[in-house]
Amino acid sequence: MVKKIFAQTYLWLLLLLLYSPIVIIIVYSFTESKVLGNWTGFSLGLYKSLFVNTENHSLIKALINTVTIALFASTVSTVLGSLAAIGLYDMKSRWRKIISMINSIPILNGDIIIGISLFLLFVSLGITQGYITVVLAHITFCTPYVVLCVLPRLKQMNQNTYEAALDLGATPLQALWKVIIPEIRPGMISGFILSLTLSIDDFAVTVFTIGNQGLETLSTYIYADARKGGLTPELRPLTTIIFLMVLVLLVIINFRIKSVKKKD
């Protein structure tokens, strides 16, 4: 019993430590002081100025860029990665090994190497870096994760169903759409969500591929801000809103899974 209480205390203490920075941000989003950690009385001023002030347009723009880049990159990654996984599964083992190896390179490499290698690619090809290069870079490091999410679903699938569909007169495209896709959909969805997360959170790859045309994502905006010596106060309410949105989303998903399980 004592052991159990000790174990639980440890767990909650660790969680408390993990969450304390986030709690600080949330708490200090309700005060107007410029510096984080300085309480000047309760106020919703920062929330207001986040959406109303024209000064914060660059912040909102950075947010929009972050979200659209993530959506583009994740969508392309999901299509590209799922097709690759299907093809990969059908290959002879030698080719499968080679492609799996190439696929694991971006996962192992670390952001900074991906960023620099792509930077060198764009520079040597003479491509001006901007929105498109960032999207391409994000596709590069997201797709491998989609492949890894989809492959296990393919392994679980009964291979004969695809052949059966072809025998019964379906074209390969129809068979893909009606037989394979429904089977691997959960893997595709988790690959898509994972890609979104990775893309939104990315800083190192983005900073090397974003160029100097004035394009900003949330990460580069925050980095530039921090170098200037301090966080734009409006980032606090923005972070709070994003965090709470994710929290609510997770709770909803959790409840849905539970209610689906109950129905079964």
Add this chain to the structure above:
Amino acid sequence: MNRKFLLYASSRKSWALPYLIFAVIFVVVPLLLIIVYAFTNDGGHLTLENFEKFFKHQEAINTFIFSIGIAILTTLFCILLGYPAAWILSNSKLNRSKTLVILFILPMWVNILVRTLATVALFNFVSIPLGEGALIFGMVYNFIPFMIYPIYNTLQKMDRSYIDAAADLGANPMNVFLKVVLPLSMPGVMSGIMMVFMPTITTFAIAELLTLNNIKLFGTTIQENINNSMWNYGAALSLIMLLLIAATTLFNTKDNNGSNAGGGLW
């Protein structure tokens, strides 16, 4: 020829072709470019001077060794703090433990730079000096979920009757842990090490923010060189880091006997 092509195009193998082409352009070629840039100078001539520069540059070498040290310490603390957490999580009831695991992963949804800056505020709040200690502490903060999750995964799948068997056969709790639980959870620990050690060794920005520019890690050195248009030297430094990554990966797969026994995070 034409028939052969049509046959190929209609087979499922060809569906991997778009990604293969994409990966060659955006993964393989860029890596080769790092090598090319590392072994040439501004004029495009073959040379080893970039590496000579590194080995003569005491500050760069110090930063390199310091970064490895920080990464090793961070990984160690993540194991020491994360393993018990994973063990406790795997012992609680399935539904509850799943919710708790989500709680551990959730902070990763807050932008890593914002989280780091908030950590700095926290340190200021309880007046912890922003030095090496704070740096390691902040890194552990950022990366411990990556350690807990894979270890939790392997412990979850472990057959618990082994523990009872070992205890019945007279092993004390210490021996049960060292001879049964730990070896069985090694794949999880290994992928945890990969998921923590790699990012910490390649990280930049986080260290600067955590220590208010007092401490520089190797990633920052690389970035500074690239930013200052010293692409060849920067590429050489990247190649050195790449070799370190390759060495760690090889070490890891050898220990795993090439099997990925369900430890992976994703």
